[in-house]
Amino acid sequence: MTQTVIVFLLVYVAMGFGKLPGLKVDRTGAAVIGSLAMMAIGSISPAQAWQSIDYATIGMLFGLMVVSSSFIVSGFYDWTAQRVASLKVSEPTLLAVLIGVGGLLSALLTNDVVVVAMTPLLVSITLSRGLNPIPFLLGFCFAANNGAAGTLIGSPQNMIAAQGLDLSFMGLLKVSGLPALLSLVVIWAVLSWLYRGRWALPATERPASPIPTAVVSPPLDRWETLKAGFITLLVIVAFMVGLWPRELIALTAAGFLLMNRKIASSDMLKHVDGNLLLLIMGLFVVNAAFANTGLPQELLHHLNEWGVNLNNPLLLFWTTGVLSTIVGNNPAVMLLIPFLHPAAGAQDALGAALTLGSGFSSNLFVFGSLAGIIVVEQAATCGVKISFAEFTRSGGIVAAACMLMAMGWLMLIT
Secondary structure (H helix, E strand, O other), X not given: OHHXXXXXXXXXXXXXXXXXOOOOOEHHHHHHHXXXXXXXXXXXXXXHHHHHOOHHHHHHHHHHXXXXXXXXXXXXXXXXXXHHHOOOOOHHHHHHHHHHHHHHHHHHOOHXXXXXXXXXXXXHHHHHOOEOHHHHXXXXXXXXXXHHOOOOOOOXXXXXXXXXXXXXXXXXXXHHHHHHHXXXXXXXXXXXXXXXXXXXXXHHHOOOOOOOHHHOOOOOOHHHHHHHHHHHHHHHHHXXXXXXXXXXXXXXXXXXXXXXXXXXXXXXXXXXXXXHHHHHHHXXXXXXXXXXXXXXXXXXXXXXXXXXXXXXXXXXXXXXXXXXXXXXXXXXXXXHHHHOOOOOOOHHHHXXXXXXXXXXXXXXXXXXXXXXXXXXXXXXXXXXXXOHHHHHHHHHHHXXXXXXXXXXXXXXXX
């Protein structure tokens, strides 16, 4: 048991710090190594390890990643960025447009893929207008996290929560959609206030080459974009109807999009985040091995004796928020799901607590979400440095304001 606990703790130390101290092992590597170690020390058998992986969640996430990547290869993201860049509007209005676009795209498509595709383009269009890219990048990042919290398909942790609690698309939208929408207004107000008078970037601070050639998107292919949009619409409708397993809907959509006469399947699949899929699969095994020790169940029993009930939406909301800032939103939701046993009709409120808590709190620190890490790292490759302090100064206010708003909403619906 001691060895199992040590491996479990080391894996989640890596989740919190982004890597294992002293080693070049990132979050995904730690999850994979941890799962292998659990099997090697006998904490879980290979057969149990395979069974512990929720393939429905992995299948749905993979399928939706393919759907989202189809908008990259069709040039839709580049076209969207260029259209926004051409708007003759003031800086606060441009920020509002980017926040709205980021929130909407992330609610309908996987937010991490949206951020990967749009970040270099946002750097380019802001620099071309002589603007400081940082407030616009932060606004897009925060909107991607918060907008994604409103729908079942917005982020990986939402999909994990939906599978674990058997949430419906419309059920989650009803309890999470409005606060996610209102949070976009909060993001705009905070960033507009913090960066007032600091929109322009001095010419001496502009990077010489903002975007590497390798990340420039292809020109818009209207037919491919329309096809991807139509299939996305069908996926959403099928999710709303709820007659078929969600993973089969997502995988069927991915299959149709991969059968293409103009775009190679390899070009589409390279935009699928394989590292994230491996991370989640590894954590399924690590968490299952830890559960075999009986310690989580014993902890839950003691918490209930002390009056701490994770099936209370408000308590779950704050627990999710705190845990997400420590280990990241995906691992946090995966840790909490096994402890939740909602009463009949209460699963939507718990789903809102998970999605809003993990989404809104993830803006506090860079490492709170994959979207934050992606924005900071991709901006750096484009010559724009977003410091930890600058991210947290803006994200801290946004996270605090949105968490308080969401708490009030949960009190209203429960």
